[in-house]
Amino acid sequence: MNVRHAAFLSLTLLVTACAQSADFGDGSVSQAVEPSLRAAAQAAESARDYKGAIQHLSTIYQRRPEDRAIGIVLARNLRYSGQAQGAADLMQDQLARFAKDADTLLELGKDYLAADRIGLAIKALEESRALQPGNWEVHSTLGVALDSQGRAAEAQAAYGRALEITPDNAVVLNNLGLSQALAGRLDEALATMTRAADLPAGTAQIRQNLALLLALKGDGAQAEKLMRRDLPPDQAKVNAEILRGLAAAVR
Secondary structure (H helix, E strand, C coil): HHHHHHHHCCCCCCCCCCCCCCCCCCCCCCCHHHHHHHHHHHHHCCCHHHHHHHHHHHHHHHHHCCCCCCCHHHHHHHHHHHHHHHHHHHHHHHHHHHCCCHHHHHHHHHHHHCCCCCCHHHHHHHHHHHCCCCHHHHHHHHHHHHHHHCHHHHHHHHHHHHHHHCCCCHHHHHHHHHHHHHCCCHHHHHHHHHHHHHHCCCCCHEEEEEHHHHHHHHHHHHHHHHCCCCHHHHHHHHHHHHHHHHHHCCC
16 A cells, blocks of 8 residues: 555635634725625535625725725635635735735645645745735645645644744644655654644544554554544444555555
């Protein structure tokens, strides 16, 4: 079993929401309906109703095209709904109308990454990093983009810089662990992913990634136990068979 190939197919790198995710603008509105639209958009995004969020946000953005924060949130929801190129076009338009902004460039990098335009993603993220070198999210997202090009050493350096800024960040540790696995350093990857999973912010996705790494190591029983923690019985049964088969193939 080729560890790099299996990990590339099955593991999930995490790209987080923009740093302005909780902010829909400055709150100074001229229409009484706008606060309700903002609240509705935020509720829709939280419920993963991205099409609903896009509808509300588009209405606000048409009224306030100068509001870059709203533009970023709209682009994010477009990306989440599978319209990554449309999100990138929106951010490019925003950059053309205003001075270069670090958060707009960060969202543009994520949009290009989601659209599988990796060279453009790296360019935007490097520009964002130059404007806000202390933002861990820029470094972590750049690491994801570099990993997608097989540039493991550069990617891990980016994750390392992110961890200098935010040492116990589960998202960054997840991405570093997957990068180590893709580079064939499975023992290091397991240690890193275990650390991420043990953090209070460790998510179900991180635990599933850890389960797969355990299976790649040949520990099918522990992988299955961890996997069953988060999945419903039917899905857990299917995934357990996959993990047992993977662990057996590795052994």
